Amino acid sequence: MQIISKGLTYTYNKKSEFKKTALNGVDLSINEGEFFGIVGETGSGKSTFIQHLNGLIPVQNGELTVGDFNLSPKDKKEKKALKKRFKELRSKVGMVFQYPEYQLFAETVYEDVAFGVKNFHPELSESEVETKVKKAIETVGLNYEEVKGKSPFDLSGGQKRRVAIAGILVSEPEILVLDEPVAGLDPIGKKRLMSLLHTLHDTGVVKTIIIVSHDMDEISENVSRVALFSQGRAVKVCTPKELFLSGDDAVKRLGLPVTAYVEDKLSKIGIEINSNFKTKDFIDKVIEKYREIKG
């Protein structure tokens, strides 16, 4: 499913004194199969944009299509048709909000993960639901037999988050959108979660992954393309490397990944590394350069 947004505009509390423009003409397309990043300062419109993707926020102005879903209906008839397909859309575009573990509610992990399937597919039998739940819990790397009967509130922070993500994956989405997926996790938890996302992407469990992040290391390490949001617009859409070399003011305020920072310092003393800013490539190139200098 391809995402195409043209001139997407959104204002909160449009009719009230407290109105606030969040999106101001977003032009952006994200292809099927991408591992895509969205960066930007607080209030730049990232969250508002992603909430459009599964129809949680209705399109006010502009055009937005996700696969064959037209989210910017022109007339009442189209609006009605879209409303009927909301569930289908939401099962195909999975959305993991910030701190998703705060949205757990059920008595057992099983019940919580099953919530989504039961909503989207009320026609499934209990055994069919169980198969899907089991698959989702195992996909996020938890032991199904061990956790299924536990209260989600008895798990560790990292495990809770995995359960919450399983609760989204269970509906087998084609696109997975994650808002700050690793915020608040410890370094090991972060690494594990990011590698889980790569596994999902590489094995084709989820076709497209979109992550919103403040962490530039995470962006440079993981995504193939990135959009920089500023004042309600996608002002730059490029590879992470191009973004970090652009010298844009907004990029400077967000900071650089460690690799880009070190490369910049080295180039000032005449050593050019020219990696793609991913840790592995960076280290390889540094070693190569070191050998070259040593002769």
Added chain:
Amino acid sequence: MLSDLTFGQYYEAQSFVHRLDPRLKILLLIAFVVFVFVANSFYGLLSLALFLLLAIIFSKVPFMQMLRSLKAVLFIIIFTVVLNIFFYNSETETILFWIITKEALIFSAFMAVRLITLVMASVLLTYTTTPVALTDGIESLLKPLKIIKFPVHEIALVMSIALRFIPILMNEADRIIMAQKARGADFESGNLFKKVGAMIPVLIPLLISAFRRAEELGDAMDSRCYSSAAKRTKFKKLKLGYRDLVATVVSLIAFSAVIVLKIYGVAVI
């Protein structure tokens, strides 16, 4: 969504009404409510309505904003009006549909005006007074109760915390609703029981988060050695000024008009 509710929000502005002492505003509101019920003629209500209109003008709160706040209580107003039209007891002849009398129509219109002025006056108080000032005012007004060992300060603190947390919890509820909608939750269709049941996935995380926040706040207060027993000073001391005198005089005029009309004037019917 929930954040569309405008009932009981603060409207930022620099105005005559905003700068009034919160204690005076609370007392005036109480008096206003009493006089709305004392007034028994349209003229009496008219003088109160004019007074309210004056207050709204001087508060710089846009009139549309005031009207929008009625949306939350529209149902109650309509309900009252309809009930009164059909069940007002009078012996005169009917003019509509065999059961509705002229008196009933007049009386229900009167009730509607009463309710509208009541709601608008209360909303004006919250629009023009920050929650902090409001609780400061209430605390100050309740001070005499300290003599009978009533925990005035604690109550005021609980109130200010509760008020402070309403918008935060509303935001949180919005976010949780969004997250559960993303998992296919349906809050709109079905009968009442179904709708209440659908709220469980929202209410449980909301409660948990409220407790979490309460604990964090308690820890933060403890770590700063907060104690209600200590004699506390205030950053902003409440002080009466010339504005308060003007406001009092104007409101006394409106209130005495009601009394005069009650004694010498005609009742509503």
